Amino acid sequence: MVWLGGLIVILTFVAIIKRYETRMVLFLSGVLMALLSQQPWAAFAAFQKAMVNGGLVPVISTVMGFAFVMKYTKCDAHLVHLLAAPLTKARAVLIPGAVLVTFLINIALPSAAGCAAAVGAILIPTLMGAGVHPAIAASAVLAGTWGSAFNPGNMHNPYIAKLANISDPMVVIGGHTTAALAGMVVVAVVLTAVAMLRKEDRGYEGAALAVGGVDDFKVNIVKAIVPVVPLLMLVAGSLGKLVPSVPAFKLIHAFTVPEAMIIGVFLGFLVNLRTATSQDTSKQFFAGMGEAYASVIGIIIGAAVFNEGMKLIGLTGALIDFMKHSESIAKIAATFGPFIVAVLSGSGDAATLAFNGAITPHAKQFGFDILPMGSTAFLTGALGRSMSPVAGAAIVCAGLAGINPMEITRRNWPAMVLAAIVVMFILL
Known part of the structure; x- marks a missing residue:
């Protein structure tokens, strides 16, 4: 039965790579493995349990609701322009700066495709106008769309925390901060080197700086700060756990993610009283929560059924026994399993959730330990997605630059592969 389970898993990822609906594929594969193991109802029990997961549903839903409100109130646009404006005055750091700016904005706006659209619409024309080749401009933005590793509402942070029986996702973030920052530096430096070697960092004359670009947008500092306020609240509230040696930090209220996001929604409404209505703000918040359940939590539910099927058919146990005999095999599997599937499928979520649910x-x-292994799969899956030509964010960036998405992959694969190796060595 184990070999049959292995075949189903392979066909599952082939289907995901071929762009079949991820949630449906994961669910049907899990149910099929449960049927073959003569325990079909266990798959449905896993489905029901994941639907009401108290550690994940409130966190992910409120983060997405907050993101919708930030877009409605245009606070996200003010943040993007605030961070992007300095790049126009520092040519030497245009490419690494674009990676860093996108990375930072993706922390507050955790959707990769949404961040690519918001940031790319400004930075890609800006870089092209400064003489940077369109493919490098698009690559720089795509290369920074994994900054959400630092967002406690990113589905993987609370998921890994739950696996480790930790209530605060900030502990997970604290555990992979060094690896993620090192990976980000590697990405920025290597992509800049690639641009210089290809002589694409300057001299492009095919586009002028976009009309109505960075310089023509009047930034409201208050509105620009609102998207990062919930993150600051969560960091402040977690200082007592992250730095227990300072007693004063324990006096700060330990905000939960839903608390911080709901407060952020109120702030977004208050700083936009002239243009935002309470009714529309409320509608956007709940629309975002609904989108989170449909798009993000739905994948978690499908992955839960898939993982249950793997366990029932005996595949999980066989994989564990296989990896027990070599620490290096476990390292490579945690790093390049999610990475490769993410490159091929355009999504790091399915492969990462499958690995973290079954193996971690x-x-x-x-x-x-659970935290470093889970974070390795998470970060490398995100890195793989950030070089995939079929990822939504890549398609957005390519469209803004007027190029084929494969042109992006050709330029940023060295950075992503090296960053994945760095993450592996630091965490494992």
């Missing part, structure tokens, strides 16, 4: 809970049997 048994990390100690391979000589690792």
Whole structure:
């Protein structure tokens, strides 16, 4: 039965790579494996349990609702322009600066495609107008769309925290901060080097600086700050756990993610009283929550059924036994399993959730802790997606630059591969 389960898993990822609906594929594969193991109702029990997961649903839903409100109130646009404006005055840091700016904005606006659209519409024409080749301009923005690794509402942070029996996703973020920052530096430096070697960092004359670009937008500092306020609240509230040696930090209220996001929604409404109505703000918030359940939590539910099927058919146990015999095999699997599937499918979520749901809970049997193994799969899956030509964010960036998405992949694959290796060595 194990070999049959392995075949189903392979066909599952082939279907995802071929762009079949991810949630449907994961769910049907899990149910099929449960049927073959003569325990079909266990798959439905896993479905129901994931639907009401108290550690994930409120977090992810409120983050997405907050993001919708930030877009409605245009606070996200003010943040993007605030961070992008300095780049026009510092040519030497245009490419690495674009990566960093996108990375920082993606923390507050965790949707990769949404961040690519918001940032790319400004930075890609700006870089092209400064003489940067369109493919490098698009690559720089796409290369920064994994900054959401620092957002506690990103589905993987609370998911990994739950696996490790930790209530605060900020602890997960604290654990992979060094690896993520090192990976970001590697990405920015290597992509800049690629641009210089290809002589695409200057001299392009095919586009002028976009009319109505960075310089013509009047930034409201208050509105620009609103998107990052919930993140600052969460960091402040977690200082007591992250830095327990300072007693004063324990006096700060430990905000939950839903608390911080709802307060952020109120702030977004208050700073836009002239243009935003309470009714429309409320509608946007709940529309975002609904979108979170449909698009993000739906994948988690499908992955839960898939993981249950793998366990029932005996595949999970077989994989664990196989990886027990070599620590290096576990390292490579946690790093390049999610990475490769993300490159091919355009999504790091399905592969990362499948790996973390099936393998990461048994990390100690391979000589690792749950947090570093889970974070390795998370970060490398995000890096793989950030070089995939079929990722939504890549298609957005390519469209804004007027190029084929494969042109982006050709330029940023060295940065992503090296960053994945760096993440692996730091965390595992």
